[in-house]
Amino acid sequence: xxxxxxxxxxxxxxxxxxxxxxxxxxxxxxxxxxxxxxxxxxxxxxxxxxxxxxxxxxxxxxxxxxxxxxxxxxxxxxxxxxxxxxxxxxxxxxxxxxxxxxxxxxxxxxxxxxxxxxxxxxxxxxxxxxxxxxxxxxxxxxxxxxxxxxxxxxxxxxxxxxxxxxxxxxxxxxxxxxxxxxxxxxxxxxxxxxxxxxxxxx
Numbered sequence: 001x002x003x004x005x006x007x008x009x010x011x012x013x014x015x016x017x018x019x020x021x022x023x024x025x026x027x028x029x030x031x032x033x034x035x036x037x038x039x040x041x042x043x044x045x046x047x048x049x050x051x052x053x054x055x056x057x058x059x060x061x062x063x064x065x066x067x068x069x070x071x072x073x074x075x076x077x078x079x080x081x082x083x084x085x086x087x088x089x090x091x092x093x094x095x096x097x098x099x100x101x102x103x104x105x106x107x108x109x110x111x112x113x114x115x116x117x118x119x120x121x122x123x124x125x126x127x128x129x130x131x132x133x134x135x136x137x138x139x140x141x142x143x144x145x146x147x148x149x150x151x152x153x154x155x156x157x158x159x160x161x162x163x164x165x166x167x168x169x170x171x172x173x174x175x176x177x178x179x180x181x182x183x184x185x186x187x188x189x190x191x192x193x194x195x196x197x198x199x200x201x202x
Contacts, residue, residue, distance in 0.1 A: 068150075093133055124189070135199070145194075
């Protein structure tokens with residue numbers, strides 16, 4: 001299934017000069033991974049503490065983009081500069097999940113979204129990522145199949161956050177957005193399981 005993940009190589013090419021400079025000053029892939037997680041958690045906490053200040057939701061599109069860039073950077077540092085490590089694999093996968101939850105949960109405080117539906121989306125997003133990771137255990141490799149992977153979630157959440165930050169009164173029917181994204185996450189999970197099994201058996 002098509003996903004924004006497919007544009008990652010082009011995005012990495014744009015970031016490659018910055019990666020070289022970071023390595024030159026002694027930065028490590030693990031440091032970048034941890035920084036991405038801390039920035040995400042801090043953003044989620046700030047928005048949750050001041051839910052009536054809708055302007056703070058403008059932080060989300062910015063942080064989601066920065067997080068995507070940092071995720072690409074740490075990957076290149078690991079692969080291209082020999083910084084890959086077992087600890088880095090743990091930090092990368094756990095950091096992604098923690099960051100997702102931190103950036104999704106503030107939407108529970110916004111009308112017309114139902115907290116249980118926002119939480120359901122957070123849970124299904126985690127399961128979709130876990131399904132991708134399990135491909136490594138079964139011999140099929142890490143799966144990034146769509147239609148609603150990490151980059152796609154970031155785009156959707158960024159658009160929603162921008163609408164909220166603009167002060168727009170969201171219509172009541174807009175509350176279906178999070179259930180719809182939860183369903184897309186379930187579909188993504190199924191696709192990743194199928195892809196992992198197909199590659200493992202090939």
